[in-house]
Amino acid sequence: MKLFNSLTRNVEEFVTNEPGKVSMYTCGPTVYHYAHIGNLRSYICEDILEKILRFSGYDVKRVMNITDVGHLASDADTGEDKMLKGAKREHKSVMEIAQFYTEAFFADCAKLNIKTPDVVEPATNCIPEFINMIEGLLEKGYAYKAGENVYFDTSKLENYYVFGNQNEDELRVGVRDDVTEDTNKRNKNDFVLWFTKSKFEDQALKWESPWGVGYPGWHIECSCIGMKHLGEKMDIHCGGVDNMFPHHTNEVAQSESFIGHKWCNYWFHVHHLNDETGKMSKSKGEFLTVSLLEEKGYDPLVYRLFALQSHYRKPLTFSFETLDQTVTTYKKLKSRIASIPEDGEADNASVKEWHDKFAEAVGNDCNTAMGLTLLYDVIKSDLNGATKRAIIADYDTVLSLDLFKAPKEDEIDEELVHFVEEKIAERSEAKKARDFAKADAIRDELKARGIIIKDTREGVEWSRE
Ligand code: AMP
Ligand code: ZN
Numbered sequence: 001m002k003l004f005n006s007l008t009r010n011v012e013e014f015v016t017n018e019p020g021k022v023s024m025y026t027c028g029p030t031v032y033h034y035a036h037i038g039n040l041r042s043y044i045c046e047d048i049l050e051k052i053l054r055f056s057g058y059d060v061k062r063v064m065n066i067t068d069v070g071h072l073a074s075d076a077d078t079g080e081d082k083m084l085k086g087a088k089r090e091h092k093s094v095m096e097i098a099q100f101y102t103e104a105f106f107a108d109c110a111k112l113n114i115k116t117p118d119v120v121e122p123a124t125n126c127i128p129e130f131i132n133m134i135e136g137l138l139e140k141g142y143a144y145k146a147g148e149n150v151y152f153d154t155s156k157l158e159n160y161y162v163f164g165n166q167n168e169d170e171l172r173v174g175v176r177d178d179v180t181e182d183t184n185k186r187n188k189n190d191f192v193l194w195f196t197k198s199k200f201e202d203q204a205l206k207w208e209s210p211w212g213v214g215y216p217g218w219h220i221e222c223s224c225i226g227m228k229h230l231g232e233k234m235d236i237h238c239g240g241v242d243n244m245f246p247h248h249t250n251e252v253a254q255s256e257s258f259i260g261h262k263w264c265n266y267w268f269h270v271h272h273l274n275d276e277t278g279k280m281s282k283s284k285g286e287f288l289t290v291s292l293l294e295e296k297g298y299d300p301l302v303y304r305l306f307a308l309q310s311h312y313r314k315p316l317t318f319s320f321e322t323l324d325q326t327v328t329t330y331k332k333l334k335s336r337i338a339s340i341p342e343d344g345e346a347d348n349a350s351v352k353e354w355h356d357k358f359a360e361a362v363g364n365d366c367n368t369a370m371g372l373t374l375l376y377d378v379i380k381s382d383l384n385g386a387t388k389r390a391i392i393a394d395y396d397t398v399l400s401l402d403l404f405k406a407p408k409e410d411e412i413d414e415e416l417v418h419f420v421e422e423k424i425a426e427r428s429e430a431k432k433a434r435d436f437a438k439a440d441a442i443r444d445e446l447k448a449r450g451i452i453i454k455d456t457r458e459g460v461e462w463s464r465e
Contacts, residue, residue: 001056001363003236004313006163006244006267011365014266016235022053022060023230025264026117027222027239027247030067031101032086035108036287037303037318038273038280042240044304045270045312045366047114049238051398052362055355062117065225068098069123069205070195071218075246077182077192084204094204098122108290111300113400119229123221127207130216130224133258134193134209142257147184148197150211152254154189162252163244163267191250192217219250226264227255234264241269242279271315280318288318298323301401302330308368308399330401335415336379337392337403341445344384354378354391362398371399420451424460427453 001014016022026046029035035043053060073079086097106116134150137143142156154160195203196214206213226234239248248267255263272279280287290300306326310316354374361370378391389404396403423442430438446453450465 001053002365003266003268004365005265006269007265012266014236016058017233017265020057020059021235022058023233023235024050024053024060024062025222025226025230025234025237026062026064027237027243028064028066028120029101029105030071030082030282031098031105032071032082033101033282034289034291035105036280036282036289037293038287039240039282040108040112040114040290040303041273041307041316042238042270043109043114044112044307046238046268047109047112047400048308048312048362048368048398049236049268049366050115050117051400052359052366055398056359056363061119061230063119063121063226063229064117065221066098066102066120066122067218067221068094068102070216070221075218077217081203087204098124108300111290111294112304113301113402115400121225121229123216123225124205126221126224126228127209127216129228130194130220131209133220133224133227133254136258137193137254140257142254143193144186145211146186147182148212149184149192149214150194150196151185151190152193152250152257153186154191154253155187157253157257160189160249160253161245162249189246189249191219191246193220193254219247220254222247222251223255223258223263226251227259232259232261232263236266236268237264238268238270241271244269270312274315274317276317276319293323296320298327299330302326305330305401308372308401311369312366331415333375333401334403334405335419338406338415339419340379340388340392341385342389342448343445344386346386346390347384350383350387351390351394355394358395358398368399371395375399420446420462424453424462428460 002011003014004011026043029039050060050062068083069081071082073082073085083094083097086101087094090097092100102122109116134143137152138145138150141153143150143152145151194209194211194214194216196209196212203215206215226237237248237251244267252263274280275288290303293300293303302323303326306318306323307316309326309329358371358374361367361374364370375392375395378388378395381388383391392403423446427439427442430436430442443453446462447465451462452465453460453462
C-alpha cells in the first residue's frame, strides 16, 4: 500500500505501528448545519481509504469526533461560535442543533454508503480529557494564561509548520497589519486551548475548569479524542486540505508537546470540491446537499461515483452537466453488470488473482479511477458469469456503489429490451449457421433470466415469464 503523506510531501510505503493493524482518525463535521457535498467528498474519500485498507487485509480501528463546541467562525479563534450561530438561526438550543445535524450527517453518509467509523465521539463528551491535556501543556511550559484564556505557545516549538514552510518572522504579532486582533497572543499563530473570558456573553455551553468556567478551543478535541481511543501513536489522520492549517498543524503541536514524541505517522488530505465561484463552503449560505440532489432526482450514489472517478489529491469542480454524464455512466455500468449471465461456478483462483490486481491498483495512493477501470476489465473479460459476479461483489466492498442493485423500473426496461434483442439476433445468426446447440444455449440463457422466446412466422417474439 502506497500513500501520499502530507508530512513528507511524498508518496510513501504505508507502514503501520503494529503489523496488520491500522489506527485511523478522521476529523468529523461541525454540526451547525447540513454537510454540503464538498464536505462529503472528503468523507467519501476517507471511507474509500478505510475500505481499501480493509480490502488489503488490515484490521482497522477508525475514530471520528463530532465538533459540537469550540469551532469559531474564523479558524484564527475569532468570530462567532458556529454552533451558537446555528442555534440562533433556528431558534433552538445548541444541543438540539447538535443532535439534529449529527443525525442528518449520518443519514447523508448512509445514502452515500459511507460506513460509520468504529468510534464516534462528540467533543462535549470529553471535557475532562481536554482539561487534563491543557494542564499538562501548562506544566511543561508549552501553554500560558493571558486575558483569562489559556493559549498554546507556538514559539516553543522548533518546527511548528509541519506541513509547510511559512515564514515565521512574517507571522509574528505586530509585524504585519492584518495580524490577529487578539492582543493576548504572544505569537500570531498561538491558539486558544481554553476560553474563559468569552466575548460571547451568551455562550450556551460552559464547564468548570482550573482556569474558571469556560469552554475548549477547537483543536484540542481531535488530539484528545484520538488519544482516548487510539493511544499515543496513531497511524493515519485524515481531513480536508483546508484542515492542514491551522487545525492539523495545531493538533500536531499540542499532541507532540504533551506526549513528548511523534504522534501520527501519515496525514491524508482530500482536496476541495469547488463550484464555479471557488471552494464550496457552509458559510457561503447557498450550498448543495444530498437532499437537494435527491430532490432533483439524482441517486446519491451517482455522486459517490462522481467522486470516485477523480483522484482525491486533485481539486474537483462540480457541475450538474458532469453529474448528468455520471448518471449515464452509472446506469450503463449497472445494466452491463445485470446482464452478466448466471452461468458456471465461481473460479476461486481467478477471484483471488483479480482481488490482488485491484488491491494493487487502488492501493497506489487510492487510485479509485484505476479501480473503476479494472471493474470494466472484469466485465469485458471472458471469465464465466459466476466468476465475474464474485469479483464484482468483492470490488464493491470498496467501491460501495450497490453494483447489483436493480436500477429503477423504467431504466431496467430500456436496458433489458436492448439485451434481449441482442441475444435474439445472436441466436438467429447461430441458427443460420446451423449451430443449433448455440441457439438453444441462448434460449436457455434468456429463460434463466425470466425471458421466454417463441419463434413465429413474423419472427421471434419474447415476453417475461
Ligand atoms: P466541517 O464540518 O466544516 O468541520 O468540515 C468537515 C470536513 O469537510 C473537513 O474535513 C473539511 O476539511 C472538509 N471540507 C470542507 N469544505 C470542503 C470542500 N469544499 N471540499 C472537500 N472537503 C471539504
Ligand atoms: Zn480535527
